[in-house]
Amino acid sequence: MKEYKIGIIGAGTMGNGIAHVFSLYDFKVTLVDIDQSILDMTRTTIINNMNRQLKKGIIDNIKVQKSISNIVFSKDINDLNDCDLVIEAIKEDFDIKSKVFKELDLICKDSAILASNTSSISINKLSAMTNRSKNVIGMHFMNPVPVMKLVEIIVGKNTSEDTVNFIMDLSQLINKIPIKCNDSPGFVSNRILMPMINEAALCYQEGVASAESIDQIMVLGMGHPMGPLKLADLIGIDVCIYILNILYNDLNNVKYKPAEILLTMKKNNKLGKKTGEGFYNYEF
Numbered sequence: 001m002k003e004y005k006i007g008i009i010g011a012g013t014m015g016n017g018i019a020h021v022f023s024l025y026d027f028k029v030t031l032v033d034i035d036q037s038i039l040d041m042t043r044t045t046i047i048n049n050m051n052r053q054l055k056k057g058i059i060d061n062i063k064v065q066k067s068i069s070n071i072v073f074s075k076d077i078n079d080l081n082d083c084d085l086v087i088e089a090i091k092e093d094f095d096i097k098s099k100v101f102k103e104l105d106l107i108c109k110d111s112a113i114l115a116s117n118t119s120s121i122s123i124n125k126l127s128a129m130t131n132r133s134k135n136v137i138g139m140h141f142m143n144p145v146p147v148m149k150l151v152e153i154i155v156g157k158n159t160s161e162d163t164v165n166f167i168m169d170l171s172q173l174i175n176k177i178p179i180k181c182n183d184s185p186g187f188v189s190n191r192i193l194m195p196m197i198n199e200a201a202l203c204y205q206e207g208v209a210s211a212e213s214i215d216q217i218m219v220l221g222m223g224h225p226m227g228p229l230k231l232a233d234l235i236g237i238d239v240c241i242y243i244l245n246i247l248y249n250d251l252n253n254v255k256y257k258p259a260e261i262l263l264t265m266k267k268n269n270k271l272g273k274k275t276g277e278g279f280y281n282y283e284f
Helices: 013-024 036-055 061-069 094-107 123-127 161-173 189-205 211-222 228-235 237-251 260-267
Strands: 005-009 028-032 071-074 085-088 113-116 136-141 150-155 177-182
Touching: 005 013, 013 028, 013 036, 013 061, 013 136, 036 061, 036 071, 061 071, 085 094, 094 113, 094 123, 113 161, 123 136, 136 161, 150 161, 161 177, 189 211, 189 228, 189 237, 189 260, 211 228, 228 237, 237 260
Parallel strands: 005 028, 005 085, 028 071, 085 113, 113 136, 150 177
Antiparallel strands: 136 150
């Protein structure tokens, strides 16, 4: 299986993490993004992250050099035409993703599997954009990808058993733990996580406690590695709102309606770590 070629479209936080992991396990990776500056920054990020692993003794210098050489950075989506698996890791927006899936369906060879790293968008809806629904699946990696073990595998109604088995086996080859679920709004991870983040935001909005106190209670009392508000900052306030709206609209349940404080933060561009301010302040 290690002879298979991996394509990734989108060189943001998730895309560069996915490329990092596959390259470490000797897969040839083509990472595509329309913005050359993002590709340049991503290459630097991957090198820096691998050097951190080097300093911790997780990998050696030969592995760093070989892994970087396994990645081709490209602005041309047509460079994915010979990939056996293409993982889409672009902005969490159905219209943008659907356009990319239509394009990939035309570009990629018939046997190629198309996967989405979406954290909430229906795999069934994305597969409907293609003529290969049996070869479409969700691979929801967790952030930071090189550290987190879970890959949430989302099985669409038309996803073939062969596709599922291939992706399950492949995930294990890169030292991840794949866990299956069926396609449903927010899948399992975000259907449970987002209401918790939303409720934490409501507690903050209502003055029940400070952001620090809310997070400390969940970390110290519930054993969470990170509090829900700090996690919201890491994910991005705008992304949290997007996922909550999908849950709210698709499941028709008011418990998923985004807290007003989240909407205000988005309006004021306080989106979390990526903008330097969210529930917490961050220095760039």
